Amino acid sequence: MKIANKIIFFSLLIGFFTCNSIIGQTINFSIFSNEKLTADSSKIYKEPFRPQFHFSPEKKWMNDPNGMVFYKGIYHLFYQYYPEGIVWGPMHWGHATSTDLVHWKHRKIALFPDKLGYIFSGSAVMDINNTSGLGTLINPPMVAIFTYHNMEIEKAGGINTQTQGLAYSLDEGETWTKYEGNPIIDNKDLKDFRDPKMFWNSETKIWNMALVAGDHAQFYTSKNLIHWKKESDFGKEIGAHGGVWECPDLFKIKVENSKKEKWVLLISINPGAPNGGSGTQYFVGDFDGKSFKTNQKEPKWIDQGTDNYAGVTYNDAPENKIIFIGWMSNWNYARNTPTTQWRSAMTLPRELSLVKIKGDFVLKSKVIDQIKKQSIPQFSKEQIVLKPNQKVAVDYEILNQSEIQFKAKSKNLKLVFSNVVNDSLVLDYDAKSKTVSIDRRHSGIVNFEESFASKIHKTDVKNLVSETTDFRIFLDWSSIEVFLDEGIYSFTEQIFPTQPYTKLSIQSDESQEISNLEINKIKGIW
Numbered sequence: 466m467k468i469a470n471k472i473i474f475f476s477l478l479i480g481f482f483t484c485n486s487i488i489g490q491t492i493n494f495s496i497f498s499n500e501k502l503t504a505d506s507s508k509i510y511k512e513p514f515r516p517q518f519h520f521s522p523e524k525k526w527m528n529d530p531n532g533m534v535f536y537k538g539i540y541h542l543f544y545q546y547y548p549e550g551i552v553w554g555p556m557h558w559g560h561a562t563s564t565d566l567v568h569w570k571h572r573k574i575a576l577f578p579d580k581l582g583y584i585f586s587g588s589a590v591m592d593i594n595n596t597s598g599l600g601t602l603i604n605p606p607m608v609a610i611f612t613y614h615n616m617e618i619e620k621a622g623g624i625n626t627q628t629q630g631l632a633y634s635l636d637e638g639e640t641w642t643k644y645e646g647n648p649i650i651d652n653k654d655l656k657d658f659r660d661p662k663m664f665w666n667s668e669t670k671i672w673n674m675a676l677v678a679g680d681h682a683q684f685y686t687s688k689n690l691i692h693w694k695k696e697s698d699f700g701k702e703i704g705a706h707g708g709v710w711e712c713p714d715l716f717k718i719k720v721e722n723s724k725k726e727k728w729v730l731l732i733s734i735n736p737g738a739p740n741g742g743s744g745t746q747y748f749v750g751d752f753d754g755k756s757f758k759t760n761q762k763e764p765k766w767i768d769q770g771t772d773n774y775a776g777v778t779y780n781d782a783p784e785n786k787i788i789f790i791g792w793m794s795n796w797n798y799a800r801n802t803p804t805t806q807w808r809s810a811m812t813l814p815r816e817l818s819l820v821k822i823k824g825d826f827v828l829k830s831k832v833i834d835q836i837k838k839q840s841i842p843q844f845s846k847e848q849i850v851l852k853p854n855q856k857v858a859v860d861y862e863i864l865n866q867s868e869i870q871f872k873a874k875s876k877n878l879k880l881v882f883s884n885v886v887n888d889s890l891v892l893d894y895d896a897k898s899k900t901v902s903i904d905r906r907h908s909g910i911v912n913f914e915e916s917f918a919s920k921i922h923k924t925d926v927k928n929l930v931s932e933t934t935d936f937r938i939f940l941d942w943s944s945i946e947v948f949l950d951e952g953i954y955s956f957t958e959q960i961f962p963t964q965p966y967t968k969l970s971i972q973s974d975e976s977q978e979i980s981n982l983e984i985n986k987i988k989g990i991w
């Protein structure tokens with residue numbers, strides 16, 4: 466066999482080979498893969514648009530992540546679930562578990578609605594010292610606190626529809642008992658009063674809870690998870706208020722490269738996000754166990770895209786890591802996206818860290834390292850020098866299941882993902898105005914709801930301060946997640962290409978240098 470043939474033969478064995486050519490102003494690379502992306506509606510997890518490496522429920526409607534807690538090597542993920550329809554309905558808590566945050570096992574539904582109401586969002590902890598008395602020291606309870614939403618009261622025109630309820634499990638989350646004294650926090654006069662996030666405060670040695678009440682957050686303390694005392698309010702006049710506050714989270718985090726620690730408060734709001742609809746803002750400050758204080762004036766956003774909402778972090782994650790998962794959708798169009806068996810997925814889990822840039826705190830989101838196990842290198846190129854208006858074009862059949870990484874000079878840069886029917890998704894970095902935009906107006910099926918693709922989504926990226934920018938992009942069958950400079954900025958957006966994307970072009974109207982370009986296939990997790 467001639468050497469070239471041998472290379473092709475062995476490459477085919479491992480599934481791909483690459484070649485390149487320069488035609489006019491375009492440098493072409495082709496990654497030949499003997500795999501094709503094919504959907505098959507009759508097979509679960511093979512349906513059109515089904516995420517292959519993100520969590521999604523086997524069937525039916527899902528929204529917020531709930532009750533995220535790590536115990537005995539297992540990450541529990543509960544979620545807002547309606548098992549009988551693919552639009553929002555009477556809420557249950559679905560349940561899944563994972564040992565690596567990448568592969569998930571579906572579990573039985575954990576919590577069902579009862580006479581006090583639907584089971585809205587909330588959190589879970591392991592009550593290791595059995596402070597609640599609901600288990601024993603030998604078999605401590607897993608305790609969930611959630612919001613009850615009472616439809617009877619709503620139908621009768623009452624406003625105090627929401628109270629907080631408790632349930633516990635003595636078999637590590639498998640089966641649950643509702644606490645007989647529910648609700649544990651009553652409500653007389655608030656319309657919106659929900660989404661309790663509780664955690665053990667290792668400084669004050671007491672349980673804390675953050676709750677939202679319409680336009681502000683409230684903080685509580687408890688010795689036993691059952692009786693809660695309200696300590697303070699936060700936020701009526703601070704931050705973004707384009708919509709109601711939802712899904713709070715509060716955690717302590719190290720400031721990178723320093724000995725300091727700060728507290729971060731996450732607040733999702735809907736509507737009122739910078740690019741429309743739902744989004745998650747955060748505040749950096751201090752918390753003394755009773756009240757949260759910040760000097761921050763302007764809202765900051767955890768993600769610049771349109772599809773990362775209601776995200777919260779794990780209780781008790783190993784090594785004190787702060788692991789975040791968001792719901793990869795937006796209330797503007799969540800109920801209308803073009804899937805039929807199930808609706809929506811979670812973001813990739815991200816490790817959060819806090820850095821100071823130009824004197825200001827910035828929360829970074831980095832995809833958890835465990836994802837690397839799923840990644841199979843397909844193509845790499847150490848350096849590509851582009852003249853103005855020259856472009857790199859990469860042909861790759863399974864772009865919709867890939868990770869793309871490279872560094873580029875902090876100059877103009879445009880990335881276009883496209884397919885045989887000319888759907889295109891454009892990511893544009895404008896160096897002069899220091900903005901990044903994502904244009905999904907022609908990305909595939911967009912007409913299911915007007916606001917999905919009515920405008921280009923833009924954001925300033927003034928915190929990117931080095932001469933080169935690091936790009937890391939994860940593309941799944943119906944989502945794109947872009948991370949700049951290790952997550953100083955992240956953009957999460959849903960897309961519904963009518964055919965999988967097979968071409969990536971990287972171009973600039975300036976001279977550009979692309980280095981360490983890597984394209985990896987991400988193996989499916991189901």
Ligand code: FRU
Nearest residue numbers: 529545585586659711712775
């Ligand atoms: C956020 C939210 C929560 C609520 C839940 C209901 O997406 O509106 O505030 O608890 O969804 O499903």
